[in-house]
Amino acid sequence: MIGQGYLTLGSLEFRLAELRSRHQKAEGQLELLRSEKAQLEDKREQLQADLDTWRQVQVLFSKVSEFSREQLKLRIEQTVTVALQAVFGEEGLAFEIRLGERAGVPTAEWQVVSLYGDQLVTGDPQDSRGGGVVDIVSLALRLALLELSRPKPEGPLLLDEVGKHVSSAFAPNVAVFLKEYARKTGRQIVLVTHQSALAEVADRSIVVSKLDGESVVSEG
Numbered sequence: 001m002i003g004q005g006y007l008t009l010g011s012l013e014f015r016l017a018e019l020r021s022r023h024q025k026a027e028g029q030l031e032l033l034r035s036e037k038a039q040l041e042d043k044r045e046q047l048q049a050d051l052d053t054w055r056q057v058q059v060l061f062s063k064v065s066e067f068s069r070e071q072l073k074l075r076i077e078q079t080v081t082v083a084l085q086a087v088f089g090e091e092g093l094a095f096e097i098r099l100g101e102r103a104g105v106p107t108a109e110w111q112v113v114s115l116y117g118d119q120l121v122t123g124d125p126q127d128s129r130g131g132g133v134v135d136i137v138s139l140a141l142r143l144a145l146l147e148l149s150r151p152k153p154e155g156p157l158l159l160d161e162v163g164k165h166v167s168s169a170f171a172p173n174v175a176v177f178l179k180e181y182a183r184k185t186g187r188q189i190v191l192v193t194h195q196s197a198l199a200e201v202a203d204r205s206i207v208v209s210k211l212d213g214e215s216v217v218s219e220g
Helices: 009-062 066-088 129-148 171-185
Strands: 094-102 105-116 119-123 157-160 189-192 206-211 214-219
Touching: 009 066, 009 105, 009 129, 066 094, 066 105, 066 129, 066 171, 105 129, 129 157, 129 171, 171 189
Parallel strands: 157 189
Antiparallel strands: 094 105, 105 119, 206 214
């Protein structure tokens, strides 16, 4: 007989199973936290890139005259609106810049306007289509700044993970839009992407894959 205070084989197995369960649960929580951290870091990087782009727009508006500012506003609005309509296929989708002044300094705020029937709905791009709209707005703003800069920068346009928050249903439209931009401007685009829909329209694609822990480069 095993007296009180001694552990039986059954109780040891129970405690071991309990510890394993707690360990697996902790591992699952750790993996979830790692995933959430990666998503937050990705979002932070995206927001920083958007902020940098918008700061450039603000600087551009602050350096021109009132008349030129209005012309600049129209050009940027047209460029971004064309991009939004091309990607999302909605003629009622438009981009608007609202000019103002704060402490004697010109300011500009952006809005995306959607037409539903006879009703106009205005909203922040960050709240639209899970971030897909702000991706396209940021892309189009970069393109507009590039073409409006004087002197205009020469050379290829380097893009990294364009439209990664755009749903797969609209990804091919992003590719078509970039292809048309390259055709109209004569500017070469070098694009890094994980989306096959974007790579497929390229004149030349290079695929980097992993094989036994080593990077393998091949033609797409």
